[in-house]
Amino acid sequence: MTRIYKIVSQSAWRAAEAAGVFAGAPVDLADGYFHFSTAAQAAETVAKHFAGQTDLLLVAFEAEAFGDALKWEPSRGGALFPHLYAPLDPKSAVSVRPLPLKADGSHDFSGAL
Numbered sequence: 001m002t003r004i005y006k007i008v009s010q011s012a013w014r015a016a017e018a019a020g021v022f023a024g025a026p027v028d029l030a031d032g033y034f035h036f037s038t039a040a041q042a043a044e045t046v047a048k049h050f051a052g053q054t055d056l057l058l059v060a061f062e063a064e065a066f067g068d069a070l071k072w073e074p075s076r077g078g079a080l081f082p083h084l085y086a087p088l089d090p091k092s093a094v095s096v097r098p099l100p101l102k103a104d105g106s107h108d109f110s111g112a113l
Contacts, residue, residue, distance in 0.1 A: 002063040003094070004036040004070075004082045005113070007046050010055045013096065022088040033071075034084040036061070039113045041081065046099065046107045048076075056099040058112045061092055 008016075008025060016022035027049075028034045037045040042058065050056055063070055069086035097112045 002038075003060050003113075004038060004063045005042050006034065006036055006059045006061070006088075007042065007050055007099065008057055008059060009053070010057050010098075013057050013059060013090070016088075017090045020089070020091075022090055024088070032085075034088055036063075036082040036084065038082065041076075041079065042113065043107070043109060044076070050107070052101070052105060054101055056107065058097050058099045058109070059093045060095040060097075062094055065092060 006022075008022075012025065013022070022034075023029070024034055046056070063082055066084055066086065069084055071083050071085060072080040073083050075081040099107050099109070099112060102108045
């Protein structure tokens with residue numbers, strides 16, 4: 001199985017759990033699909049789009065569970081990133097872990113990936 005990750009604020013994820021569906025972050029809504037990262041891409045994604053944020057979660061999913069709704073498309077530097085073109089049920093997450101800041105201001109992925 002291939003793990004993919006969604007980086008999301010705790011408040012947005014908790015609201016999604018309560019509603020039974022994740023509507024998406026502003027970038028997801030603007031682009032029309034859910035942005036995910038692989039384990040190798042997650043640190044760069046959080047540094048580029050979430051620098052300094054203290055309320056983040058790293059939510060893991062099994063890529064294969066999304067079937068044909070998950071597309072691997074080129075993004076940063078031509079690397080293929082997973083994009084989901086379907087509703088996202090929070091119950092499909094396989095893990096939800098905090099993504100705290102380290103003393104140097106970067107996010108701490110130890111134990112999260």
